Amino acid sequence: MLTVDAALDAHLEATREARLDSYKAFLRIPSISAIPAHAGDCRAAAAWLAGALSEAGLEHAEVLETGGHPVVYADWLHAPDAPTVLIYGHYDVQPVDPLDLWTSPPFEPVVVGDRMLARGAADDKGQIHAHVMAAAAMLATRGRFPINVKYIFEGEEESSSVHLDAWLTAERDRLRADVAIISDSGFFEGNLPAITLSLRGIMYAQIDVIGTAVDLHSGVYGGAVQNPANALAQIIAALKGPDGRVRIPGFYDDVVPLTEADRFALANLPFDDATYQENLGVPALVGEVGYTTLERRGTRPTLDVNGMWAGFQGEGAKTIIPAHAHAKVSCRLVAGQEPDRIFEAFRDYVDAIAPPGVTTRVELIGGGFPSLTPMDHPATQAAARALEATFGRAPVYIREGGSIPVCASFSTILGLPVILLGITPPDENAHAPNEWMDLGNYETGIRTFARMLDELIDLPR
Amino acid sequence: MLTVDAALDAHLEATREARLDSYKAFLRIPSISAIPAHAGDCRAAAAWLAGALSEAGLEHAEVLETGGHPVVYADWLHAPDAPTVLIYGHYDVQPVDPLDLWTSPPFEPVVVGDRMLARGAADDKGQIHAHVMAAAAMLATRGRFPINVKYIFEGEEESSSVHLDAWLTAERDRLRADVAIISDSGFFEGNLPAITLSLRGIMYAQIDVIGTAVDLHSGVYGGAVQNPANALAQIIAALKGPDGRVRIPGFYDDVVPLTEADRFALANLPFDDATYQENLGVPALVGEVGYTTLERRGTRPTLDVNGMWAGFQGEGAKTIIPAHAHAKVSCRLVAGQEPDRIFEAFRDYVDAIAPPGVTTRVELIGGGFPSLTPMDHPATQAAARALEATFGRAPVYIREGGSIPVCASFSTILGLPVILLGITPPDENAHAPNEWMDLGNYETGIRTFARMLDELIDLPR
Incomplete structure (x- = not known):
């Protein structure tokens, strides 16, 4: 002191x-x-x-x-x-x-x-x-x-x-x-x-994919109707590219870019990717290309499924096409991004990419700047x-x-x-x-x- | 009589x-x-x-x-x-x-x-x-x-x-x-x-995608690690193409094709797509391109998610990256396809397409010819x-x-x-x-x- x-x-x-x-x-x-x-x-x-x-x-x-x-x-x-x-x-x-x-x-x-x-x-x-x-x-x-x-x-x-x-x-x-x-x-x-x-701020939403009024027998109906769980997986998979970037049009438009000084400050923090990965116990750290781990988790927006559910979750096998499928999805937002505008872009994109044969609902659950x-x-x-x-x-x-x-x-x-x-x-x-x-x-x-x-x-x- | x-x-x-x-x-x-x-x-x-x-x-x-x-x-x-x-x-x-x-x-x-x-x-x-x-x-x-x-x-x-x-x-x-x-x-x-x-026969399997030992805070870790639920969605989405065909290599190799007589018999059944769709209450009938509804549901193999779960499924918002994600997936099989061989092709393909940063397990739950x-x-x-x-x-x-x-x-x-x-x-x-x-x-x-x-x-x- x-x-x-x-x-x-x-x-x-x-x-x-x-x-x-x-x-x-x-x-x-x-x-x-x-x-x-x-x-x-x-x-x-x-x-x-x-x-x-x-x-x-x-x-x-x-x-x-x-x-x-x-x-x-x-x-x-x-x-x-x-x-x-x-x-x-x-x-x-x-x-x-x-x-x-x-x-x-x-x-x-x-x-x-x-x-x-x-x-x-x-x-x-x-x-x-x-x-x-x-x-x-x-x-x-x-x-x-x-x-x-x-x-x-x-x-x-x-x-x-x-x-x-x-x-x-x-x-x-x-x-x-x-x-x-x-x-x-x-x-x-x-x-x-x-x-x-x-x-970071947050935009938290729920996607509901609705097929039929009740679960269907996957043998009797399989091949004839869209499967809401498969459809939901397609929607979620289309939200991000293999480069880790969110594909929602306009998603990055308002992001305040990092300055050179910002990047220099983060790069000089005592932080070790290998130790971090080892402590988490994961086979690799992954995220948006072109950014370091500290940049990705602190300064870049994200899109994560927080929860997902459909159909049968018990032991063994139940052969149904689920009547509906659901996911909680949130985006962490960074300076410049507004939760309401991100939600609208998210909802419009989900509606645009939803496969045929199901009805899709997207609802805002919460947001923070x-x-x-x-x-x-x-x-x-x-x-x-x-x-x-x-x-x-x-x-x-x-x-x-x-x-x-x-x-x-x-x-x-x-x-x-x-x-x-x-x-x-x-x-x-x-x-x-x-x-x-x-x-x-x-x-x-x-x-x-x-x-x-x-x-x-x-x-x- | x-x-x-x-x-x-x-x-x-x-x-x-x-x-x-x-x-x-x-x-x-x-x-x-x-x-x-x-x-x-x-x-x-x-x-x-x-x-x-x-x-x-x-x-x-x-x-x-x-x-x-x-x-x-x-x-x-x-x-x-x-x-x-x-x-x-x-x-x-x-x-x-x-x-x-x-x-x-x-x-x-x-x-x-x-x-x-x-x-x-x-x-x-x-x-x-x-x-x-x-x-x-x-x-x-x-x-x-x-x-x-x-x-x-x-x-x-x-x-x-x-x-x-x-x-x-x-x-x-x-x-x-x-x-x-x-x-x-x-x-x-x-x-x-x-x-x-x-x-049809069946091949019923479970996919487990494992990330971390416990759920992670999606703000603190979002952007740094692979999300098992997003990864599972990617895997499921990659199993079928937009043409409704299963993308697993070799999946259709052993399928006994329909004869002209088979197709003629099915085409002449009193079956109406519009009535069927209306009874199901779905916005469209979908499935493999090039086949009628009766052909798709009776004579073609399928791939359907029977159940799927990860993370938070309650009311409102919980901001986590789920530790793991799971899906029950089954294929209805047609003459010529063997459940064990289809499982092996399925498992190998899932392993091949699994994104980095998570561990994937594929387990056979059951099969029938x-x-x-x-x-x-x-x-x-x-x-x-x-x-x-x-x-x-x-x-x-x-x-x-x-x-x-x-x-x-x-x-x-x-x-x-x-x-x-x-x-x-x-x-x-x-x-x-x-x-x-x-x-x-x-x-x-x-x-x-x-x-x-x-x-x-x-x-x-």
Whole structure:
């Protein structure tokens, strides 16, 4: 840990024990949002958090209703000519089963070596606790922030953030800012400081292929009618070419291409195809030609069957032509692509390639926008400077293939650039037994979050 | 009904009431082979049948053990220079559920108009009762048969004839004959007298496509690995071309081509594509180019997915790359094709076309030989003359797409040509509620079966 602000450091050194006690107290609240019996615990965690924000010296610390688990809000808005940052995290946690794989009870936090062990230690209570502690230390040592800050910590991230978009829409004025920082991601392999530049969006659809009202005898009718399962296989096979590219007309039209700098950054990450393949246990890595594995899984759109079913699935033989066949198909989307437009192109193409003799239905099940804040964005660079100043090395830039829905919501509803600045170790067992936080990351992360506020002072408004 | 043998006719007229009583007594025995609780009823039906054969004047009437439900055997072998015919049927019946759709109890036979209504009235107790009555009438009026006759009536046809092949193999000597007549098929649409010339065989296999040990997150891994469900769809789609032809190398090599006479006979059947399509409720009939619907479903091999499954099949969205994907695929086979050879070609082709990044397994689940007795076979022509002499019109020649396993067993184990001579109406509700037999078909059929024995006298031995 580097010394970047002597007063802040001294304060943090002096308050370490009390801070760990506070961290543990927060972790003891079993705020599992997906389990209705824990609704009261979620509310208790929100109240605890609002109290901690208020105690840190932030203003307007409130528990706000959303229709589901509440959002905790607080702000400090006394830097009239400076930018405003919106800081996001979530206080809810994943369920804990299977309980017997935990080495200690998930809601009785313990420090083992340099690790805090508990459900939520990393995802995401550890990260938001670090933000609150950064704010407390800054106000204790300086009495003010260099910029304006707003905090929102939600309670439904682990159960699909169902009420968040409506709440963001309703609270648009209160949440006005220049940039959002989401601390719900982590470091790269080997615990390298990292900034996540992009997340993919998604288009999720179902294809139904309908033949007859009931299954047919495959001997009596085989050869005379289209088989819906064969037809579905034909449709799916035609969606992608042997080059791994999606064949839907217009699919790639709006994709924001990678810059040379993007490709260089990905190429220089410590990542080994052979090890990755071996860990997955597959005979080969495959995907779109012309792109590396990291490019394909983080920066290129995909098309995957998530599920498929038709006819007889039991032991042995049943000789039928299934009456109908179904598939769930999703596309991961990258910057530039819009879920609705991709769905329309998908539906039109499926209709166009469906073989004769069956009826085809294509239905949109869900969608989410991708997000991207470029490496050269001033806020990205501010985050990079904060990481380098505190962790002693420039961050790597990574691209995540999955989605954090709130990230796209911040872009589309609030119109904010989003910086994904997280400090959890890459193998922290989030969503699994024995979740842990590296206490070095936690302590240095507090300094990173504080430094980030200093670095954002020059953000163009 | 035409008068073809005045003495036989007179006898049959005089014994009509007693015969219907006997028919009903046979139908009253609930010989459902698939339900273990009815094992005693199956044995009772066998005993009843052996008694009826013996009463008719046949010799060696016996109930023979098979390891399952028994076979009933009887013979008359006193025409030393004449051919021998083996007559086959089955005394077991289908289950009766759903019981509430029956207009009268399934095992309390009633005559309604010109129909006998009961489970088994047609399939197959009605047909074998007609054979026994034909034998009784012939022996009563002539004291002898023109040729040698052997009867075998099995009790497991409705539950896969599991013990029959081993029994046929063991009893090969006792069953020596020149031709087999199977009476377990029916007339054509509109109740036209019909001879079924061929049945298709089958090759049934399962394809397993294996990716990873567990499902993967489609966001985190999508684009980097092969998706087993997409891969399976590619494999299935590659098995058939847009012309409806199977692409497996060598698949059609051994197919016995249709003769011009075969095609002419099928083309002249009263069959209407538009009505057939409308009844099925499909937007089009599809299949191999260059063949009519009746040719495609009766005389050409097929490839159909019978079932298919992978990944998530529930409501909504689950964003995974399935760990594995599976399909049950079967080919209906026609004369000349052998199930084992077709499986090997299928397996080799699947292995050859499987995309990279997954492991593929192909397993044989079951197979059955096709059967064909040509239209110009002397026994086919004998059956045709018998039908024309009694029903007053030449039969139509049909090809069934399904399989009667015993048919192939008679060919392969006993080396016999097989004539499929059945007299049930085409819409008799076999396997369904309210099964019925047309009593006109039944009475005339008795004369047909008797006449058939006369017509076989010139069969080359």
